[in-house]
Amino acid sequence: xxxxxxxxxxxxxxxxxxxxxxxxxxxxxxxxxxxxxxxxxxxxxxxxxxxxxxxxxxxxxxxxxxxxxxxxxxxxxxxxxxxxxxxxxxxxxxxxxxxxxxxxxxxxxxxxxxxxxxxxxxxxxxxxxxxxxxxxxxxxxxxxxxxxxxxxxxxxxxxxxxxxxxxxxxxxxxxxxxxxxxxxxxxxxxxxxxxxxxxxxxxxxxxxxxxxxxxxxxxxxxxxxxxxxxxxxxxxxxxxxxxxxxxxxxxxxxxxxxxxxxxxxxxxxxxxxxxxxxxxxxxxxxxxx
Amino acid sequence: xxxxxxxxxxxxxxxxxxxxxxxxxxxxxxxxxxxxxxxxxxxxxxxxxxxxxxxxxxxxxxxxxxxxxxxxxxxxxxxxxxxxxxxxxxxxxxxxxxxxxxxxxxxxxxxxxxxxxxxxxxxxxxxxxxxxxxxxxxxxxxxxxxxxxxxxxxxxxxxxxxxxxxxxxxxxxxxxxxxxxxxxxxxxxxxxxxxxxxxxxxxxxxxxxxxxxxxxxxxxxxxxxxxxxxxxxxxxxxxxxxxxxxxxxxxxxxxxxxxxxxxxxxxxxxxxxxxxxxxxxxxxxxxxxx
Numbered sequence: 001x002x003x004x005x006x007x008x009x010x011x012x013x014x015x016x017x018x019x020x021x022x023x024x025x026x027x028x029x030x031x032x033x034x035x036x037x038x039x040x041x042x043x044x045x046x047x048x049x050x051x052x053x054x055x056x057x058x059x060x061x062x063x064x065x066x067x068x069x070x071x072x073x074x075x076x077x078x079x080x081x082x083x084x085x086x087x088x089x090x091x092x093x094x095x096x097x098x099x100x101x102x103x104x105x106x107x108x109x110x111x112x113x114x115x116x117x118x119x120x121x122x123x124x125x126x127x128x129x130x131x132x133x134x135x136x137x138x139x140x141x142x143x144x145x146x147x148x149x150x151x152x153x154x155x156x157x158x159x160x161x162x163x164x165x166x167x168x169x170x171x172x173x174x175x176x177x178x179x180x181x182x183x184x185x186x187x188x189x190x191x192x193x194x195x196x197x198x199x200x201x202x203x204x205x206x207x208x209x210x211x212x213x214x215x216x217x218x219x220x221x222x223x224x225x226x227x228x229x230x231x232x233x234x235x236x237x238x239x240x241x242x243x244x245x246x247x248x249x250x251x252x253x254x255x256x257x258x259x260x261x262x263x264x265x266x267x268x269x270x271x272x273x274x275x276x277x278x279x280x281x282x283x284x285x286x287x288x289x
Numbered sequence: 290x291x292x293x294x295x296x297x298x299x300x301x302x303x304x305x306x307x308x309x310x311x312x313x314x315x316x317x318x319x320x321x322x323x324x325x326x327x328x329x330x331x332x333x334x335x336x337x338x339x340x341x342x343x344x345x346x347x348x349x350x351x352x353x354x355x356x357x358x359x360x361x362x363x364x365x366x367x368x369x370x371x372x373x374x375x376x377x378x379x380x381x382x383x384x385x386x387x388x389x390x391x392x393x394x395x396x397x398x399x400x401x402x403x404x405x406x407x408x409x410x411x412x413x414x415x416x417x418x419x420x421x422x423x424x425x426x427x428x429x430x431x432x433x434x435x436x437x438x439x440x441x442x443x444x445x446x447x448x449x450x451x452x453x454x455x456x457x458x459x460x461x462x463x464x465x466x467x468x469x470x471x472x473x474x475x476x477x478x479x480x481x482x483x484x485x486x487x488x489x490x491x492x493x494x495x496x497x498x499x500x501x502x503x504x505x506x507x508x509x510x511x512x513x514x515x516x517x518x519x520x521x522x523x524x525x526x527x528x529x530x531x532x533x534x535x536x537x538x539x540x541x542x543x544x545x546x547x548x549x550x551x552x553x554x555x556x557x558x559x560x561x562x563x564x565x566x567x568x569x570x571x572x573x574x575x576x577x578x579x
Contacts, residue, residue, distance in 0.1 A: 042481070175347060176346040248549060249548055255574055270552060277577070281556070
């Protein structure tokens with residue numbers, strides 16, 4: 001049974017006003033327990049609206065969303081969904097409100113009714129996992145940390161609750177490579193250790209390519225493609241949407257193929273791309289000789 | 290996207306010897322009773338008209354540097370001079386802030402008006418320009434960032450990327466000589482991103498506006514004239530993007546060059562005939578598909 005299932009999910013903001021906007025249009029998808037799902041699409045495609053349905057922050061204008069088999073329109077169920085589905089929003093560091101890192105990460109755990117000794121262990125464990133030194137940061141004010149470290153703290157405070165589904169909206173936007181590596185490693189570790197379902201929105205498609213079992217491609221509120229990488233990229237290139245979201249190496253190969261070179265348009269790594277271009281360079285060198 | 294000239298702008302910037310200078314600038318913060326050096330004795334000159342990328346790990350001092358450039362924060366020691374005007378002198382604050390436009394990491398923190406065009410007009414109105422001039426600048430700035438169609442919309446209904454472009458438009462309407470952008474594209478998708486970068490490049494090319502852009506996205510700063518790498522409050526590297534990306538020091542401090550620059554580096558290691566200065570997608574395409 002899928003852990004999240006949407007059926008003809010439609011969401012209209014400000015219905016009946018002149019600002020009425022259909023953000024999601026009949027989106028049907030299912031996400032299985034333990035899967036890593038990447039959501040891709042341009043700005044305004046409905047990605048952020050979609051994920052807010054996963055823990056009942058939004059309810060469908062029409063259609064349905066079932067989490068763990070139950071409909072999110074049931075108020076009593078929706079109220080407790082935060083324990084099951086943890087959402088890390090864009091720029092989560094801005095939601096930090098406690099005066100120390102420890103209290104911030106412990107906040108959700110306290111609300112879950114956990115006892116202090118257990119909370120302490122959990123906080124320490126998650127801080128280490130996200131790449132921070134608890135002894136160094138736990139007692140500090142989040143305001144005294146750099147933006148990237150604050151982001152790590154904010155993400156840790158959701159991960160500490162060990163939700164069955166971890167939803168992240170652009171978790172690494174604006175981070176340096178070390179900060180984003182720490183975060184991505186922590187997410188993978190959590191997925192591995194607790195069979196956590198991960199749903200991640202990212203503009204960095206190359207990052208998702210390495211991790212996601214399944215990709216969901218949205219445009220203007222509609223689900224245009226859903227499946228494994230090949231299927232989704234196939235759709236994107238055949239509909240000429242490549243310039244929008246394909247990673248550089250793949251985009252380069254498509255460009256070279258259009259130009260008339262015989263290249264493999266399915267490359268995904270630096271080495272593969274270098275091999276293809278190395279061959280082109282050698283061939284054109286031979287031609288000149 | 291076509292960026293047309295900012296009205297009334299050209300006469301103001303065609304003066305000679307215009308630059309931002311940092312002379313022995315140190316910025317310290319107090320933390321838990323001890324002194325933290327955010328920037329440590331920085332010397333830097335940014336002449337008018339350059340496109341400068343600033344990169345570095347989180348906590349390396351990038352945002353501190355950006356905020357020093359228009360006097361939002363003042364150096365603990367040393368001097369910041371904008372066209373010769375010292376940022377510590379309150380008499381110059383108004384001029385400096387008009388000359389140096391800022392766009393911050395998160396547009397939600399700087400958008401204050403309920404309608405898109407009002408947001409763009411806000412700064413200009415405060416300079417007491419005529420209604421016609423305000424309207425002209427608003428039209429131009431919105432066009433420059435591709436938001437003309439959303440002129441009468443409410444900012445909170447825009448998507449993240451659109452909001453970011455709105456923040457850029459509001460800065461542009463002031464016709465700054467320097468535009469300082471602190472990760473302006475971190476929430477944009479690839480098409481929004483390249484649209485914005487193309488626009489910034491055009492602003493620089495056509496109107497000589499200096500672009501100073503902080504970014505973690507190496508593909509973006511690869512297009513700059515000059516790349517400055519901050520590391521622990523110091524300028525660690527300063528040169529053209531290809532020089533910086535091919536320097537072993539760059540990876541040594543934990544940075545990763547953009548995909549195309551890495552591709553070029555690998556091809557050079559394999560002794561292929563390729564121009565070592567290729568760091569952007571466009572350059573690679575031009576080289577391979579002349």
